[in-house]
Amino acid sequence: MSEQLISILALLAIFLIGTLRAVNLGALALVASFVVGAAVLGMDTPEVLAGFPAELFVILVGVTYLFAIARNNGTVEWLVQAAIRLVGGRVAAIPWVMFTVSCVLVSLGAVSPAAVAIIAPIGMTFAARYGINPLLMGLMVVHGSAAGNFSPLGVLGVVTNGVVDSSGIAGDPTILFLSNLVFNVLLGAGIYFGFGGRHLIAADRKRHHSSPAATPATPEPRRAGPGAVALAPEPTKTDTDVLTLNRDRIVTLASMIALVIGALVFDLDVGLMSLTAAVLLTLLAPSTAKEAVGQINWGVVLLVCGIVTYVSLMQENGTVGYLGNAITQVDAPLLAALLICYIGAIVSAFASTTGILGALIPLAVPLLATGQVGAIGLVAALSISSSVVDSSPFSTNGAMVVANAPKEQQAMVYQQLMKWGFGLVLAAPLLSWAALTVLAGW
Template identity: 70%
Template sequence: MSPELISIVVLAAVFLIGTLRSINLGALALVAAFVVGTWVFDDHAPEILAGFPANLFVILVGVTYLFAMAKSNGTVDWLVQWAVRAVRGRVAAIPWVMFAVSATLVALGAVSPAAVAIIAPIGMAFAVRYRINPLMMGLMVVHGSAAGNFSPLGVLGVITNGVVERSDLPGSPTFLFLSNAVFNLALGAVIYFALGGLTLIREGTRATEEPADDEYPTAAGSATGSVGIATRTRPASQTLTLNRERTITVLGMVGLAAGALIFDLDVGLMAMTVAVVLALVSPETAKNALGQVSWGVVLLICGIVTYVGLLEAIGTVDYLGNTIASVSAPLLAALIVCFVGAIVSAFASTTGILGALIPLAVPLLGTGSIGAVGLVAALSISASVVDSSPFSTNGALVVANSPKDKQDTVYRQLMIWGFSLVLIAPVLSWTVLVWMGGW
């Protein structure tokens, strides 16, 4: 067995063991990276750990640390009340507001994880307060950001169109953007109605009505579980105002958004900076916030990404790409390319995999039987739509910002959803854009 195949088998074994045993997948993946890197590829620790996602680590820790303090000092509650007034209290509209805001930010040039890092904590606060399914809210934020991914102004759009141009392939930035946006909009509709949207519409609950908690059960709440919204109300909670601590927190969040979206500063480092400033201003608020950071999630995500980074460094991804390029049937090879893009991107950098696989598709397009525009769009959708996987930055942010008692559930549900898209998105996009479309 070749070293590349060994590394793939080990990755499969990591997931199998992690599924059968209650062992953190990240810890297993780090051990696997050590074993495979040392005894199969004769690498040393610096090479093995070169793929450790330091940026992702700082994003996860910084953002969750910051919003833990924002929750403690009441800033998140104040933001929720402010946003409720913006949608005139229509709870059923809130998930779509989160979708639209995320899509707009990314389409205007924000990096997708930056938009999710800003919107997901606020969306999850709505989900908790008004008993919206947290999986629905998280997925609406993630797929909203994905809908804006390939805007001509967006980061992925600029990168992908640049790779197409450098590869001397015909391209259509508008078609790429619209096809991806429609795909994610359709997914958003499926998510909304499958995870409780109809219940939200039927109940017609206004967010100005304080939802009943477990001490005030209702027929609506018991019938719909975590998706439904109880209609019996308690006396309205006190309207929050901006005190000194909340004002500093809000200004810090505005600075975080401006730095990430306008000045292209690192989201994780900025979030950590704002959190440290808040800790200096109000040590009592920060006292317990660090313990609320989802360290188990951080280990899981960083461990898996480290192992996949090792696979990229040792040539396993290139090995798969070259094997695909040797397939004699162009349509089948195009489908395999889409599958590889989806599988690898579920764990690793979407930008990186698009940059690697689009040039590998050039020999397939040389036959003239496959349209370049359609294949690039199908590959782009396949590789980006799986960012809802809990092993990607966006999915990891959703898990990290979910309610503590539901993080394990959200993680498992995101894994099911993400890997379902790994199977469905390549087939659907390939069928419409490559096989039937002929673009």
């Protein structure tokens, strides 16, 4: 049995054991990395741990640490109230605001995980405060960022267009950007109306018809369970509910603004900037930061980092190339194109989208040489398939949503995101392939 096949079977065993037994998947994945790496691949410990995602670890810890402090000192609540006033008290509009802001940030050059790291904590806090289904809010943030991924200014757009050019493939950056944008906007509409948007709209209409001047302040949140549709609670308006800016909140807001500027303008690491801001806020106001470290979801950190470590080991031993080369032997070029899209979706649900596109686009060259598959359509379909699955809880974006959900709802959000993410793994390649390579024929 080949090393690549053993590593694939071990990954399946990780999910099977983690599903049947109450064991953290990340812990299982780290053990599997050690066993497969040492016993099968002959790696030593530094080689096994070379794929540990240190940057992702710092992002998850740093961002959740900073926003835990921001929640404790009232800054996030102040932002929530400001957002409600901005949209005239219409709670139903907020998920689309989060979608749009995430899309714009990524389109202008922010890496998708950085945009989600900035927007998700605010969006998830808002969802908890106003009884919006956390799955709705989290997915709108993630797919908003995904919508901007292939902008000519975006990181993935620049990388993908560069790989296409270097591989000698005919590309079209405009079609790539617009096809991905439309795909994610349609997904966003489905998410919105499928996970409670209609009820939010109805609640807003009822509220504004009965009291046009009413603006939500700080009502008691309503819990949205698995499959439940959350309704925006009726507003209560009392002067004591309205938060004002004090020293700690002003400093925290300044830190968040610096975080955005550092990520977008100076390309600084979001995780390290967040940790720096969190430490400074802790020194400034120890009382509000005392419980923040305990509010970091270490189980999510272990889960994501463990899985990514194992998938990195699979990439290191050539599993992705092994699968790609096997697919190129398929006689039917259109079927081979579909299979490549599926590989991109499956692997990218756990690993770097940029790395997957860089590895798989060159593998498509022999298929394109047959003339039976359009280059522009295949590149767009592969790009969509590999990026739209970032809502998986094992990707950075999905993990940020889980980590920032209320603790009592994190298990539900994780389970629902896993179903959604793997649903996209099955559906996105087929839909994008059919639309862009079969029907459009680009």
